[in-house]
Amino acid sequence: xxxxxxxxxxxxxxxxxxxxxxxxxxxxxxxxxxxxxxxxxxxxxxxxxxxxxxxxxxxxxxxxxxxxxxxxxxxxxxxxxxxxxxxxxxxxxxxxxxxxxxxxxxxxxxxxxxxxxxxxxxxxxxxxxxxxxxxxxxxxxxxxxxxxxxxxxxxxxxxxxxxxxxxxxxxxxxxxxxxxxxxxxxxxxxxxxxxxxxxxxxxxxxxxxxxxxxxxxxxxxxxxxxxxxxxxxxxxxxxxxxxxxxxxxxxxxxxxxxxxxxxxxxxxxxxxxxxxxxxxxxxxxxxxxxxxxxxxxxxxxxxxxxxxxxxxxxxxxxxxxxxxxxxxxxxxxxxxxxxxxxxxxxxxxxxxxxxxxxxxxxxxxxxxxxxxxxxxxxxxxxxxxxxxxxxxxxxxxxxxxxxxxxxxxxxxxxxxxxxxxxxxxx
Numbered sequence: 281x282x283x284x285x286x287x288x289x290x291x292x293x294x295x296x297x298x299x300x301x302x303x304x305x306x307x308x309x310x311x312x313x314x315x316x317x318x319x320x321x322x323x324x325x326x327x328x329x330x331x332x333x334x335x336x337x338x339x340x341x342x343x344x345x346x347x348x349x350x351x352x353x354x355x356x357x358x359x360x361x362x363x364x365x366x367x368x369x370x371x372x373x374x375x376x377x378x379x380x381x382x383x384x385x386x387x388x389x390x391x392x393x394x395x396x397x398x399x400x401x402x403x404x405x406x407x408x409x410x411x412x413x414x415x416x417x418x419x420x421x422x423x424x425x426x427x428x429x430x431x432x433x434x435x436x437x438x439x440x441x442x443x444x445x446x447x448x449x450x451x452x453x454x455x456x457x458x459x460x461x462x463x464x465x466x467x468x469x470x471x472x473x474x475x476x477x478x479x480x481x482x483x484x485x486x487x488x489x490x491x492x493x494x495x496x497x498x499x500x501x502x503x504x505x506x507x508x509x510x511x512x513x514x515x516x517x518x519x520x521x522x523x524x525x526x527x528x529x530x531x532x533x534x535x536x537x538x539x540x541x542x543x544x545x546x547x548x549x550x551x552x553x554x555x556x557x558x559x560x561x562x563x564x565x566x567x568x569x570x571x572x573x574x575x576x577x578x579x580x581x582x583x584x585x586x587x588x589x590x591x592x593x594x595x596x597x598x599x600x601x602x603x604x605x606x607x608x609x610x611x612x613x614x615x616x617x618x619x620x621x622x623x624x625x626x627x628x629x630x631x632x633x634x635x636x637x638x639x640x641x642x643x644x645x646x647x648x649x650x651x652x653x654x655x656x657x658x659x660x661x662x663x664x665x666x667x668x669x670x671x672x673x674x675x676x677x678x679x680x681x682x683x684x685x686x687x688x689x690x691x692x693x694x695x696x697x698x699x700x701x702x703x704x705x706x
Contacts, residue, residue, distance in 0.1 A: 282327050286314045308660055308675050313667075318345030320686040323672055331672040332691050334681040338674075339487075339519050340544040342600075342633065343590060344686030350548045353589035357582050365576055370584040377588065378546075378556065381595050382527050384536050388556030389565060390579040394518035394543030395423025397553035398481065400573045401539045404555070405479035405512045407571035408564050413473055415480045417460045419489030419648030422481055422516050460486065460647050461494060463501030474509040479539075484529040487519040487680040489651045490636035491629040499535045512538040512561070518553070519544060519680070524632035525601060526594055532631075545594075548586030600685045604633045607692055608683055611635070614696040624704040625655075633683040637662070651678060662702055669698035 281289070288311075290297035298304045298312075305312040313325040321344055323331045336342070343350065357370070371390065379385045391397050399422075402414055416422060456473060458480070459465045470477060480502055486492040506513045515537040520529040522545040530537060539557035546552055556562065566572045577583075594600060612630050615637065619626040627638040627645050638645045639658040645651060659677035666673050674681055 283314045283325055284311045286326060287311045302674075302676060302679070305675050307656070308663060310664070312675070313672075320344045320346070321684060321688070321691055329670070331667075331670050332687075332694065333672045334683070334695075335672050335674055336682040336684055337549060338544070339523060339634075339680070339682050340547060340549050342523055342545050342682075342684055343548075343593060344684045345549075347548075347590075347593075349593060350586050350589050353585045354548075354550075354582055357585035360581075362582055363577065363580055368579065368581050368584070370581050370588065371579040374579075374584045374588045374591075377591060377595075378542075378554070381591075382540075383530060384540060384558075385556040386559040387562035388554050389562065389573070390584075391553040391555070391573075391575055392551050392577055392580075393423070393553045394516075394541065395553075396575065397518060397541040397543055397555045398422040398514075398516055401514050401541050401555040402479060402481065403573065404561065404564060404571050405514065405539065407569070408561050409478045409510060409512060411476050411478035411511070413454045413456055413477045415456045415458045415466065415469060415477060417458045417482060417486075417648070419460060419492075419651060420481075420483045420486055420516070421488035422483075422518075459649075460489075460492065461498045462647070463498050466502065467505060470505045470509055470511075474505075474511075477509060477511045479512040479514050480506060481514040481516055483516045483520065484533060485520040485524055485631045485634065487634055489648050489678055490638055490645065490654075491631055491634045491680045492646055492651075493529075493532070493629070493631050495646075496533060496535075499533045503535045506538070514539045514541065516541050518542060520631070520634065522546060522591065522594055523682070524634060526598070529631070546587045546591060547583055548590035550580075550583045550586050552583045552587055597685075601632065603685065604683045604687070607687055607689065608633060608635060610689070611683075611692050611695060614692070615699055618696065618700055622700075622702075622704065624702075634680045635683070636680050639677065654678075658704065665702045666695075666698060669701075671695060671698065 287297050296304045303312055315323050316326050317324045321333055323333045375388050378388055391400060456469050484494050503513055515530050517528045517540050521542040525531045539555060541555045543553035563569055564571045608630055612628050616628060625641040627640055629636050629645055639655040640653045642650055642653055654677050656677050663673055663675060
């Protein structure tokens with residue numbers, strides 16, 4: 281079966297033919313390639329066509345596809361058992377390693393996804409503070425938990441919907457919307473609702489409205505407001521954790537969060553998530569405290585083996601991050617030079633191994649409103665041009681593209697060569 285046949289057949293049994301909406305390429309208007317295998321920085325589809333991958337499973341594959349050490353660790357554990365639903369030494373090793381190598385993590389709880397991590401962190405914040413409301417920011421996506429699906433960034437923007445059907449009004453009445461990088465607006469929310477705000481949840485480096493880094497002054501203001509009103513500051517590092525730096529986006533700021541959520545990279549490519557923070561907060565979780573959260577597959581030994589091997593490699597090789605930054609700088613500068621030469625209105629935001637190309641006439645993109653000025657039709661043309669030339673990119677203007685340890689300068693050179701032939705007005 282070719283790509284089209286597989287996709288059409290999938291529609292008979294899977295809603296839209298996919299298990300996550302962005303994979304359908306609805307906004308692009310073509311059938312998606314059906315991926316068969318991945319090796320290093322290269323994906324191969326069911327028809328045998330190869331693509332240099334700048335999506336990396338939406339971030340997790342920082343070491344590239346099919347890393348031999350990660351696979352070896354998984355194989356060893358698989359031979360000893362796949363799942364037990366019981367405590368294992370691997371859980372201890374993983375939790376201890378993260379707590380000892382990542383700032384502001386005294387205790388950590390493993391879950392199975394980024395959505396589980398963020399929704400559990402919110403529940404914990406409410407249980408710890410005794411308050412109900414949360415502040416999330418327009419354009420930030422924290423998973424498909426009901427309370428998050430307002431102004432939720434890439435998924436709803438890409439699919440042209442304002443939120444999500446199936447979410448009752450009462451599920452979102454305690455969600456307040458902040459404006460990213462606007463401390464005064466958030467202060468206004470606290471002045472009105474501060475006595476009942478349990479937490480602020482923030483992507484310190486946003487990736488779901490495209491890559492946008494929070495301003496230092498903004499982060500400082502959020503910390504001050506949380507301290508003043510007795511609220512918790514939660515960093516959602518599902519995407520940025522272990523990617524923009526080993527210690528994550530929090531290491532880019534001089535502001536400590538109360539809780540941090542992780543996923544993506546920490547699973548080594550397998551479904552995984554976690555949330556952690558100060559001991560006094562984390563011990564509100566059952567079975568020590570009264571906030572209940574559980575999961576049969578949380579801390580699954582195969583996942584822990586893959587994730588532990590991944591994090592150990594990243595921690596012991598700081599040169600990996602130097603390599604990625606060097607490639608990122610080359611790609612960013614090269615694209616901007618070509619865009620200027622070819623009169624393409626474009627802004628690039630990059631933080632380490634995360635990067636977004638915004639087709640806009642603005643000089644800077646620093647908020648959700650800025651993102652909404654982008655030319656989606658132009659992004660579509662760019663995406664199709666690069667796909668035809670053998671590059672796997674995010675099929676949405678509102679997503680991040682990613683670099684990995686196994687990308688090489690030759691991959692960047694090929695990318696820039698392909699981009700040179702893209703024309704804005706074609």
